[in-house]
Amino acid sequence: MLDSIHMMTKMGDRPYALQMAKLLDPSRVYFGTRVISRDDGTQRHEKGLDVVLGHENAIVILNDTENAWKKHKDNLILMEGYHFFASSCHQFNNKFKSLSELRRDECELDGALGFILKVLKQIHHMFFEV
Template structure:
């Protein structure tokens, strides 16, 4: 795949490490990588195989370029090659360029003291910046329990402010039921109402 994506060795060269190169079963790690962890980015579609390096990870969609890949994973859909669309790689490239620019051009000080994990935190915070989210029937109702839920934590890592009650500052309502009071309020007030089933 690296040869197809980068035939002139402009981007990857010999720097692609796969699951087969890892030393632990069912886990991936950076133990085979020559370089500082603070300067390494990981692109993967599975977060839990990187238990020690989640701070280095850019999580991306599973890459189904060929029809055979869709079939292998049981998806009854057209592959990216059939759609003649490669938004997955375009999105990944956009994120990589943004991190690269911040890491090399925008940070001051010594290059050796820079940490790509800190840059990723800043970039992630931009994704939902300015969004104030209230969830309805997505997780337990109390703020303490809700704040411990992985979706709540993920939204905050992406820059959103999560709340349990409606107020005029709310920009999005996420609900498992479009008939909830909060969902109806979002529709009435012309706010984003996102239904997750």
């Protein structure tokens, strides 16, 4: 399973994608060098799985924007946006303070990332049970 985990950033360029992968996986255990950015896509302004080696039915996409994955909605799990940095709140015109401004992170039990982690664990279990 670890060989098939890729990281694809929202609409970030390659340097941004690499920096996010470094923050999320500093030991390179999960993503390794498999980082995909908007610079790697084959179609401008559209995300796609054509740059990922592997079967599409074994790929799960997490995103907070459904329209970005027009051709792969069956693979998409629509999730709540995660706004740790103030710039993220400003970018999406959110009127609330970011988690960094509040000097805290979300609760593991009821936050967006905690919820998605539970979903991914269930999917992983179901996929490998069969």
